[in-house]
Each structure stands twice: as structure tokens, then as C-alpha cells.
Amino acid sequence: MINKKVLDKVLKRVEKPARYIGLEENSHNKDLNNSKVKFVFAFPDVYEVGMSHLGLHILYNLINDEDDYVCERTFAPWFDMEAHMRENNIELFSLESKEEVKNFDILGFTLQYELSYTNILNMLDLASIPIYSKDRDERYPIVIAGGPCAFNPEPLSDFIDLFLIGEGEEATLEILELYKKHKESGFKKENFLYEAAKSIEGVYVPSFYEVGYNQDNTISFRKTLVPGIPETIKKRRVKNLDKMYSPSKMLVPYIETVHDRIALEIFRGCTHGCRFCQAGFIYRPIREKSVENLITQAKKLVESTGYDTISLSSLSSCDYSQLDLLIHRLLDNLENKYVGVSLPSLRLDSISIDILKEIERVRKTSLTFAPEAGSQRLRDVINKGVDEIDLEKAVGYAFKEGYSKIKLYFMMGLPTETNEDLLGIRDLSYKVKDMFFNRPKEEKIGNFQLTTSVSCFVPKPFTPFQWFGQNSIEEFYEKIDLLKKTFKDPKIKFNYHDPRVSYIEAIISRGDRRISNLIFKAWECGCKFDGWSSSFNFENWQNAIDNSGIDPYFYANRNRDFEEILPWDFINAGPTKKTLLREYFKSLEAKKTPDCREVCNGCGIDNCEMRGVFN
Amino acid sequence: MKIRAKYTKLGYLKYLSHLDLIRLFNRSLTRTNLPVKFSEGYNPHPKLSLGNPLPLGIESMCEYFDIELTENISPNDFMITLNKVLPKDIKIIEAFEIDEFTPSISTSICISVYDLVVDTVNLDEEVDYNLEITKFLNLENIEIEKKKKKGRNKITAKVNIRPFLHKLSVEKIEKNIVKFNATVMTGEKGNIKPIELLKAIDFYTMIKLDLDSFEAIKIDSF
Incomplete structure (x- = not known):
């Protein structure tokens, strides 16, 4: 646990200290020591933005409703708080127990927009967790990520151990259960990741795959490095929303958030x-x-x-x-x-x-x-x-x-x-x-x-x-x-x-594995909170692009060939x-395609819930 | 009917702003079935008024709000019902009925008593704390800088806070920690924030303080 006296001193000096205190209505107060798997949900943006995200409320309650697990939260500290944390040696901590994020079993990031990626690196650094997946052994949490941007996970593949593609209500608990099993019998990161990749649908572990490139920078091949794991990752989807877990409670922030409702x-x-x-x-x-x-x-x-x-x-x-x-x-x-x-x-x-x-x-x-x-x-x-x-x-x-x-x-x-x-x-x-x-x-x-x-x-x-x-x-x-x-x-x-922001977003969103280096360089140049016009710094990004040696035109502006292997082609999104x-x-040709409630256009989703119902 | 309630603001919840508190009470009232009177108009909200804002980061045992209800209920039932949905560090500890002749909170409550605990940085020097405070209280002019709004601009003005300081004493000295007890005016007619008082002590006396370390709790107000 971090030093609460030092925290109190720091809180007196920062803007909106209630961002960092937790204790909201419907927050959990479970004992970390009595739980079999300790999960920390990390939103790579400031508290008010993260707390407005519905997925957080769902996963938070879903995990905490299980006796064996505990889920706490952490957010990207704002500039003033980060400076004080670094100055006073306060590591990134969870709001509930004020426990260092480093001491959790699983650290789960949600990927809502590409411009939050530098914050992920910064949060890992603030937590004293090595940024690269390959540098983390069993002493550190398993770092996982999900959310809409995980549908192209490659730009973050150097940093994240495991991605979950698709809806998380069912798969999250499967991941936690597998972790619990592995923890009981001597945890080995490699073994856990392998089992997860092999047995849980929607799980993607980038380190088990290799990607090759052509001279023109396009992808030449993708292959699996270990036997028994899927070549194509199928997104998870919940079949029946009425039967799905839906929280009857929501955390209620004390300070005004983006969606205060x-x-x-x-x-x-x-x-x-x-x-x-x-x-x-x-x-x-x-x-x-x-x-x-x-x-x-x-x-x-x-x-x-x-x-x-x-x-x-x-x-x-x-x-x-x-x-x-x-x-x-x-x-x-x-x-x-x-x-x-x-x-x-x-x-x-x-x-x-x-x-x-x-x-x-x-x-x-x-x-x-x-x-x-x-x-x-x-x-x-x-x-x-x-x-x-x-x-x-x-x-x-x-x-x-x-x-x-x-x-x-x-x-x-x-x-x-x-x-x-x-x-x-x-x-x-x-x-x-x-x-x-x-x-x-x-x-x-x-x-x-x-x-x-x-x-x-x-x-x-x-x-x-x-x-x-x-x-x-x-x-x-x-x-x-x-x-x-x-x-x-x-x-x-x-x-x-700002077109410059959209340009950076375009480079990352259709990026391949080599974009990891760009994100790292950008973070090194001081980029963070890039989604905020007040802190977006195009010059820093420009430097990062130069330092990383990537060709931005190749990623953002070029029309891609239809024959090309796209970085995300290995994911079956439906x-x-x-x-x-x-x-x-x-x-x-400006030709419209009808709404699929009117007619099935045959988009290829297997066992589509719509098919046979409306046509 | 109207009820005046006295409540606490403790622990980390000392970091809630005045507006955060109003929203917290509004939500908490919605969660009860109390017969709260709502304002008419565009955005209906409970008829609730809070006393003077407590500075951010200060705990209190004695904050007040007034609330209007559409039916008569016992103030005690009001307290029990609302406390069920309030967080543990913000609880009502007293509730009583008031009428339209009762003066508002800000006019009837303008004196606060604080306990202030702060680290000192007097290491080797021998300082007589009590003597220093006596000398401090004998000053006729204790000037501090206060931020004020003048029209649209914020300006700093020098203000003599001595008339607003009623009592000040050293309660305890332990290693490098000193505990003061202070009775000061808080309100429109005169106002001293705990940090302002500590800054003044640090400036005018031999008692040198680590101002970042202070903890303050309002223990009484009247």
C-alpha cells in the first residue's frame, strides 16, 4: 500500500483531488489479501472520462460479484498529480485499496481510442512495471487489453501480453478462472498465456505469432510460433443480452464526469x-x-x-x-x-x-x-x-x-x-x-x-x-x-x-506491429493525453515519427491494395x-445497401441472431 | 416543513467540493422516499441549501444544510432515513425543525473552532510555543494576502485577519508536531481559512511550519 500520509499531502496540492480518492457509492471494499485473483481495471485517461465508460461499470461489478476475485480501478493521473507522484515516489495505485498496481495479478487496460495509447505506456512506467511485454516476468502483473481498438491489436503488440477481442462479459471470467487455476499450481507466465490462447475463444497472445514484411513494407506472411493455437482469432460475442450479466449497480462519482447519469x-x-x-x-x-x-x-x-x-x-x-x-x-x-x-x-x-x-x-x-x-x-x-x-x-x-x-x-x-x-x-x-x-x-x-x-x-x-x-x-x-x-x-x-490529431489516429488505427515502436518513441518524446487538445503536441509526434523511422504516408494516406495482407486480417470480427x-x-457508385432489418445482405456472420428472424 | 441538519465531512471525503456535496445530497435524497420538495421549472431539483463552503481538504464535525419537505415527518426519522444512503464519512448527526423565521445558516453560524495539526521545522532551536502565540495574539495587525474577485479579475489584497481571530492556543507539542486550537470567524463578515492562519503563524512568529503537512478538522461551529 502506498504511503497515505504522503498521498494526503499531495492531494492538498492537486486540482480535483477527488479524482484519486475512490470511496464512491457502490464501490467495493473487498480485502485484497483474501482474494484469489486481484484484477485492476485501468482506464488510460483521466478519471472523469474513464468513469463515463459503461464497460468499466459492467466489468467492475461482474468481477466483484465473484467471491474469489477482486476488481479495483486506476486511471491516468492528470499532469499535476503525475508530477507530485514522481516527486514523492508514489507509484500508480488503485483507488480502492490504495495498493500499488504492480502488486495486482492482472492489469487490464480498456482501449477506447488510439490517442490514449501513450497513456498506457506512461501508466506502466508510473507503476514501475516494465513497458515491454518481453521484459516482464512472474514478478509483474499479466497485462491484458480489450475494447473496440483491440480489433486491431498489432500497434500495441509489444506491450500487451494478452488481448481479448470482442465482448468481455463471459471471457473475462474465463481468463480469471484460468489464472486462478495456474496460480494454485505455481504460476508461469508463458504457460498461462499458452493455455489462454489455446482454450479461450477471442484471446490473442501476440508473442505466439510472427509477422514478416515485403520490401514495400506490406505484410508478407503471418504464422503461429507454437502448435495448437488458432491462426484466426474469432471475436467473442454474447448471444442473449437478457441472460447476460447486467449490473444493478453503478459507481457514482462524487465529481462531475462527462456522462453524469x-x-x-x-x-x-x-x-x-x-x-x-x-x-x-x-x-x-x-x-x-x-x-x-x-x-x-x-x-x-x-x-x-x-x-x-x-x-x-x-x-x-x-x-x-x-x-x-x-x-x-x-x-x-x-x-x-x-x-x-x-x-x-x-x-x-x-x-x-x-x-x-x-x-x-x-x-x-x-x-x-x-x-x-x-x-x-x-x-x-x-x-x-x-x-x-x-x-x-x-x-x-x-x-x-x-x-x-x-x-x-x-x-x-x-x-x-x-x-x-x-x-x-x-x-x-x-x-x-x-x-x-x-x-x-x-x-x-x-x-x-x-x-x-x-x-x-x-x-x-x-x-x-x-x-x-x-x-x-x-x-x-x-x-x-x-x-x-x-x-x-x-x-x-x-x-x-484538428487534422493533425486525426492524422496520428489514422497512422495508429491501421498500424501493424512496427507502430509499437512509434508509440514508444512518442511516449519518450513526452506525448500523453493526446486526445486532449490542451496537451496534444504535434511536434513531439513528428519527432517520434522521425525517430522511429516509420513512413506515415504508408499507414495513413496511401490507398491500400485489395490483395494486401492487412495487419488485422487474422481477426474474424463477423x-x-x-x-x-x-x-x-x-x-x-453511391449505391446504398439496405438496413439488415429489412433484408439480409449476407455479411457472413455465422449463426447470426438476425437471420431467420426478420427475413 | 423545513429541517436543519448537522452533518460530518471526514476522511478522504474532505476533498469533495461544495458542488460535489450538493450533488451527493440530491442523489441521496432521490434514493430515499423522503417527501422532498422540488423546485419548479426547467430543471427541477430538491429545495436544499448548504451553509458556507468548507475549504477543500478540511474535515468537519459540524456542517449544516436546510431542506424543505412537502409533509411533516420527525427530524429524527429524516436523519435515520437519509443516513442509510449516505457514505460513512458524511453522516447527519443532528436534525431539527426550523420555520420561516429561523435565520439562514450563513447568518446564524459564523464562528468555527478548528483543531490544527502541523509539522514544525524548528529542529534545534528552543522555541517557547506558548509565548510565541501570546505575542502573536498581541499583534494588532496580522496581514495576509487573500485572493479576491474584483469584477472579472482575480486580485490579491492584503487583509488584516486579527479582528477575525477570536482564540488561539497550543494544545500539544510532540516531537516535531504541534497541535493548535483556533476559534475564528467564517462567513461573509470575516473569514479565516486554516491555511491562512498557519501561514500567518509561520510568518509572524518563531514557530516555523511545514505548511504542506497540516491537517485540520472543524470541531465546532456556532
């Missing part, structure tokens, strides 16, 4: 098949929880947390097949507690005035829509099945119901994009504004404010755009300039993402490569 997960997967969206492909197929189950869970969560807002969480919450019924029943059950319901993002085509009426029964929130692209042609290219009439209808409803703050999300740098498509972003924004001011006087309720945000497109693995080269930084800046000039209305706020290729070619 109950996250009620209503389904997994998505049926739209937007071609830029990684989540839409890797979390297939769609699996819903029943209304009955959700009402029971919501009541328990309100009781155990006291939160006043329930956010219906999923990839596209308006798609829930019985949304009206669910919201209606939630509010009927909870209105006397002044509990409101919110939807994280609304799809333009499925929002109805009834839903808007229901959500505002208690409190009104601002509305966010994501048309993603400015022109119909480009929306067809990316298979975002909405049109302008949908937007007009949805915004019209919103204004009628008294919403006056609207946010619109777009992307730039999408395949086949022209200036005309880009200017469509402006046209749509002005259209929304005009719709508000063209209403009869008595219906202009509130103070109109439109925020138009444009992000830089980052091609992701397992999407039909995985072969597509990202726009260069210069191209992005030209596009920003073009758009910026056209937004001259004080009622419309125009925001855009949809086949053939499907992705077919979608890529359809996109070039």
Missing part, C-alpha cells in the same frame, strides 16, 4: 451498415434487451445511484424496436422521482414527435443530429440512409416542441468527396437556421443556437473504407478554409477537429472481407 444499455450492434463506422461492423449482429428487463434494471439503478437522468445507450438508440413503449414505461415508473430520460444521439429518420414529447416530460435537453455528410450523393456513398426530408421533419418536430439548441455532426475527407459535397454542410446548416426563423412568431421559442461540427475522417479496420487513404493534413486544412469562409452567421457556430470489399465498390 445512468447508462442503460438497450441493445448491442447496429443494422444500418454505415460504411465509415467501425462499431457498426464489429459489434454485429444487433441484439436487443427486452423492455421488461430494462424497466427492472432501470428501477434498480435509480435506487442504487440516485441519478436523475437515464441515458438510453446503444449505437443508435432510436432503432430500438419498442422505443415508444420503453420510454413511456420508464417515465411512468420513475416520474415521481423526477427522473428524466435522454437519448445520446438521434437518427434523423426514426425520430418521432411522440418520442420528443415523451423525453421532455421531465426535462429538456439539446438535440444532436448526425447527417455525417453534406450532400445526398455523399450520404449514399457512406450508406447513411437519411435524406434532407428526414432532417427537415426531425428539426421541424424539435422546434415545434420548443427545442432551440441543435447540434449537427459532419465528417470531411470521406471517399469521393468534392467541394460541392463540402459546401452542402453549409447549405444544410443554413437550412436548419432558416427553418427556425421562418416559423410563425409565436412558435419561435427560445434562443436559437446551431453548432455545426466537422471532424476529419479516419479510415478504420473492419469497415469498407479500410483500404481508403486518409486526406493529407494540407487537404484537410484547405477544406476547413473553404468551409470557414462560408459560415458567417453568429447564430451558427462552426467547429472543426462480416467477411468479401463483404467489406463489396461494400467498398458499391460506395464508389
Whole structure:
């Protein structure tokens, strides 16, 4: 355990000390010494961000509900805290027992976004744990990782001992059980990793595989180094969400977090098949929880947390097949507690005035829509099945119901994009504004404010755009300039993402094993909290790129060959490569693919829960 | 009806800010079935008002809040019910009914009594602590720098805190640790934070303190 007196001294000097104290409602207070496997869940970002992540709450309760295991938490300390920790020799510690992370059996990182990777290295260093997997023996925790970015695990393959690909509710307990068995009979890291790779579906141990490269830097071969382990790693997926573990409790942070509310997960997967969206492909197929189950869970969560807002969480919450019924029943059950319901993002085509009426029964929130692209042609290219009439209808409803703050999300740098498509972003924004001011006087309720945000497109693995080269930084800046000039209305706020950040994200997200070196060099150059505009330092990254000798163009901007072995090809994420290729070619012709609730497009998922149900 | 509750703020929970506390009480009230009165309007919230903020990092045995209820219940039942859902370091220790004529918390409670424990850095020197404190109290002018808001800007101003310091004594000296007991004004009419008092002692007397090491607990307020 760290020196608590020194900790107390340090806490008096840092910003938001409550980030580091734990003790939240529903946190566990298990005895570390009495548990057979000690797991520490590490979120490679600051507390407020990590605590807003639903997966943390699920895994935390899942593990702690087992008598033999204990799960504690650790987060990336903010700059001021890190400086004090290093100065006072405080190692990275868990919030619950204030125990050094180094003393746990398993250290599990969640990979939510690539720009948190340098924080992983920094956290290992703060914990006095060797950063490279090969340098860690039995004295150190097994370092594992999961989450959406684990679908391309290669950029972290030098640092992480074991990846879990796919959904963690079942596999996490299998890993812990195997660890317990090995611990009882004299733990050997190598043996444990081998057994896990061999026997647990979804487990990937990079050190058991070798990758070779061609002269042009592309991959020439991949092979297994030990017998009996799978050549292809199949992602884990939970078959029945109603039978799956769902926590009835959530940790309740004392300080304000990004999502300070109950996250009620209503389904997994998505049926739209937007071609830029990684989540839409890797979390297939769609699996819903029943209304009955959700009402029971919501009541328990309100009781155990006291939160006043329930956010219906999923990839596209308006798609829930019985949304009206669910919201209606939630509010009927909870209105006397002044509990409101919110939807994280609304799809333009499925929002109805009834839903808007229901959500505002208690409190009104601002509305966010994501048309993603400015022109119909480009929306067809990316298979975002909405049109302008949908937007007009949805915004019209919103204004009628008294919403006056609207946010619109777009992307730039999408395949086949022209200036005309880009200017469509402006046209749509002005259209929304005009719709508000063209209403009869008595219906202009509130103070109109439109925020138009444009992000830089980052091609992701397992999407039909995985072969597509990202726009260069210069191209992005030209596009920003073009758009910026056209937004001259004080009622419309125009925001855009830093292209340099998206460029680094693009290099890492489709990287291979050699990107591990880049991440290490970047950390050495002082990169951390790269997802924060306040701390992102492009110069440091540029130095790291130079020091590591990688060719950034090769990873980010080049159009990849269809014959090429992609670094993540050995993972079976569900949809086949053939499907992705077919979608890529359809996109070039701006041809849409229907929602898979309407018709099965044959994406190749085995035993798909959707097949046979809807067609 | 209105209830005034006296509560503790101990352990690591001394690091909760005033706003964190308000949110904690709001959530905790939602978790009970207490007949809490909610405000009307855009964002309904419980009719709750807290006393003057306690500085971050200071423990207390005696903080107060007022709450409005829609039905009459016994203050004792209120205390028992709410304590079931509060964390162990923030508990109600007294609750009583008040009416519309009761002065607000900030007007009726403006004196705080602190125990302050701090490391000294007087190693070899012989210092008479009691004498030093007596001399300190005999000063007419004890000036400290306070950060103040002037319009939008933050400025530092020199403030004489002597009128706000009612009592100060040395309770215990043990090796290099000294324990003071201080009675000071806390509120709009005059305010001394524990750290400000310790800085002043360090500056005006021969008692030299390791200011990072201090621990403070408010043991009484009235």
C-alpha cells in the first residue's frame, strides 16, 4: 500500500483531488489479501472520462460479484498529480485499496481510442512495471487489453501480453478462472498465456505469432510460433443480452464526469451498415434487451445511484424496436422521482414527435443530429440512409416542441468527396437556421443556437473504407478554409477537429506491429493525453515519427491494395472481407445497401441472431 | 416543513467540493422516499441549501444544510432515513425543525473552532510555543494576502485577519508536531481559512511550519 500520509499531502496540492480518492457509492471494499485473483481495471485517461465508460461499470461489478476475485480501478493521473507522484515516489495505485498496481495479478487496460495509447505506456512506467511485454516476468502483473481498438491489436503488440477481442462479459471470467487455476499450481507466465490462447475463444497472445514484411513494407506472411493455437482469432460475442450479466449497480462519482447519469444499455450492434463506422461492423449482429428487463434494471439503478437522468445507450438508440413503449414505461415508473430520460444521439429518420414529447416530460435537453455528410450523393456513398426530408421533419418536430439548441455532426475527407459535397454542410446548416426563423412568431421559442461540427475522417479496420487513404493534413486544412469562409452567421457556430490529431489516429488505427515502436518513441518524446487538445503536441509526434523511422504516408494516406495482407486480417470480427470489399465498390457508385432489418445482405456472420428472424 | 441538519465531512471525503456535496445530497435524497420538495421549472431539483463552503481538504464535525419537505415527518426519522444512503464519512448527526423565521445558516453560524495539526521545522532551536502565540495574539495587525474577485479579475489584497481571530492556543507539542486550537470567524463578515492562519503563524512568529503537512478538522461551529 502506498504511503497515505504522503498521498494526503499531495492531494492538498492537486486540482480535483477527488479524482484519486475512490470511496464512491457502490464501490467495493473487498480485502485484497483474501482474494484469489486481484484484477485492476485501468482506464488510460483521466478519471472523469474513464468513469463515463459503461464497460468499466459492467466489468467492475461482474468481477466483484465473484467471491474469489477482486476488481479495483486506476486511471491516468492528470499532469499535476503525475508530477507530485514522481516527486514523492508514489507509484500508480488503485483507488480502492490504495495498493500499488504492480502488486495486482492482472492489469487490464480498456482501449477506447488510439490517442490514449501513450497513456498506457506512461501508466506502466508510473507503476514501475516494465513497458515491454518481453521484459516482464512472474514478478509483474499479466497485462491484458480489450475494447473496440483491440480489433486491431498489432500497434500495441509489444506491450500487451494478452488481448481479448470482442465482448468481455463471459471471457473475462474465463481468463480469471484460468489464472486462478495456474496460480494454485505455481504460476508461469508463458504457460498461462499458452493455455489462454489455446482454450479461450477471442484471446490473442501476440508473442505466439510472427509477422514478416515485403520490401514495400506490406505484410508478407503471418504464422503461429507454437502448435495448437488458432491462426484466426474469432471475436467473442454474447448471444442473449437478457441472460447476460447486467449490473444493478453503478459507481457514482462524487465529481462531475462527462456522462453524469445512468447508462442503460438497450441493445448491442447496429443494422444500418454505415460504411465509415467501425462499431457498426464489429459489434454485429444487433441484439436487443427486452423492455421488461430494462424497466427492472432501470428501477434498480435509480435506487442504487440516485441519478436523475437515464441515458438510453446503444449505437443508435432510436432503432430500438419498442422505443415508444420503453420510454413511456420508464417515465411512468420513475416520474415521481423526477427522473428524466435522454437519448445520446438521434437518427434523423426514426425520430418521432411522440418520442420528443415523451423525453421532455421531465426535462429538456439539446438535440444532436448526425447527417455525417453534406450532400445526398455523399450520404449514399457512406450508406447513411437519411435524406434532407428526414432532417427537415426531425428539426421541424424539435422546434415545434420548443427545442432551440441543435447540434449537427459532419465528417470531411470521406471517399469521393468534392467541394460541392463540402459546401452542402453549409447549405444544410443554413437550412436548419432558416427553418427556425421562418416559423410563425409565436412558435419561435427560445434562443436559437446551431453548432455545426466537422471532424476529419479516419479510415478504420473492419469497415469498407479500410483500404481508403486518409486526406493529407494540407487537404484537410484547405477544406476547413473553404468551409470557414462560408459560415458567417453568429447564430451558427462552426467547429472543426484538428487534422493533425486525426492524422496520428489514422497512422495508429491501421498500424501493424512496427507502430509499437512509434508509440514508444512518442511516449519518450513526452506525448500523453493526446486526445486532449490542451496537451496534444504535434511536434513531439513528428519527432517520434522521425525517430522511429516509420513512413506515415504508408499507414495513413496511401490507398491500400485489395490483395494486401492487412495487419488485422487474422481477426474474424463477423462480416467477411468479401463483404467489406463489396461494400467498398458499391460506395464508389453511391449505391446504398439496405438496413439488415429489412433484408439480409449476407455479411457472413455465422449463426447470426438476425437471420431467420426478420427475413 | 423545513429541517436543519448537522452533518460530518471526514476522511478522504474532505476533498469533495461544495458542488460535489450538493450533488451527493440530491442523489441521496432521490434514493430515499423522503417527501422532498422540488423546485419548479426547467430543471427541477430538491429545495436544499448548504451553509458556507468548507475549504477543500478540511474535515468537519459540524456542517449544516436546510431542506424543505412537502409533509411533516420527525427530524429524527429524516436523519435515520437519509443516513442509510449516505457514505460513512458524511453522516447527519443532528436534525431539527426550523420555520420561516429561523435565520439562514450563513447568518446564524459564523464562528468555527478548528483543531490544527502541523509539522514544525524548528529542529534545534528552543522555541517557547506558548509565548510565541501570546505575542502573536498581541499583534494588532496580522496581514495576509487573500485572493479576491474584483469584477472579472482575480486580485490579491492584503487583509488584516486579527479582528477575525477570536482564540488561539497550543494544545500539544510532540516531537516535531504541534497541535493548535483556533476559534475564528467564517462567513461573509470575516473569514479565516486554516491555511491562512498557519501561514500567518509561520510568518509572524518563531514557530516555523511545514505548511504542506497540516491537517485540520472543524470541531465546532456556532
